[in-house]
Amino acid sequence: MTQLAFDFRPPPSLPPVLAKRVVADMRRSRGEMAYHAGVAAETRISRDYEQRGYPVVRQRWRGKSGEIDLIAQDGDGLVFIEVKHSKTFDRAAARLSTTQIRRIYASAEEYLGLMPRGSLTEVRFDVALVNGHGETRIIENAFGFD
Numbered sequence: 001m002t003q004l005a006f007d008f009r010p011p012p013s014l015p016p017v018l019a020k021r022v023v024a025d026m027r028r029s030r031g032e033m034a035y036h037a038g039v040a041a042e043t044r045i046s047r048d049y050e051q052r053g054y055p056v057v058r059q060r061w062r063g064k065s066g067e068i069d070l071i072a073q074d075g076d077g078l079v080f081i082e083v084k085h086s087k088t089f090d091r092a093a094a095r096l097s098t099t100q101i102r103r104i105y106a107s108a109e110e111y112l113g114l115m116p117r118g119s120l121t122e123v124r125f126d127v128a129l130v131n132g133h134g135e136t137r138i139i140e141n142a143f144g145f146d
Helices: 016-051 089-094 098-112
Strands: 056-062 067-074 077-085 123-130 136-139
Touching: 016 056, 016 067, 016 077, 016 123, 016 136, 056 098, 067 098, 067 123, 077 089, 077 098, 089 123, 098 123
Parallel strands: 077 123
Antiparallel strands: 056 067, 067 077, 123 136
């Protein structure tokens, strides 16, 4: 029986106690790889925004409602950026759910409460996609509001 890299079932020859440990280690390793890939994607996108004249003021800002990957300055306004990384651009885009968009809005609203102009601050929501080759696509105003 061939075992695939993403298959979390242990090889059948291992004792149950050891098999559970192997599965836990595999999941932890996969989670660590995903975390580091996400950080690398955010760093890549952060540099891209900086080069285009949008200084990144916060990375991985966490509020009560959730996390915003990047927040960049756009003149007097802000750009809230959600970074998605996957093998292809389409797979990365498909990972953005309606529930996550609601959390991003709630987190942005919470962040704006810390700003001098509050909810009167001009904002834009971008989605930045990074594929498995490190190529990027920025979808400005991705949620369709001006």
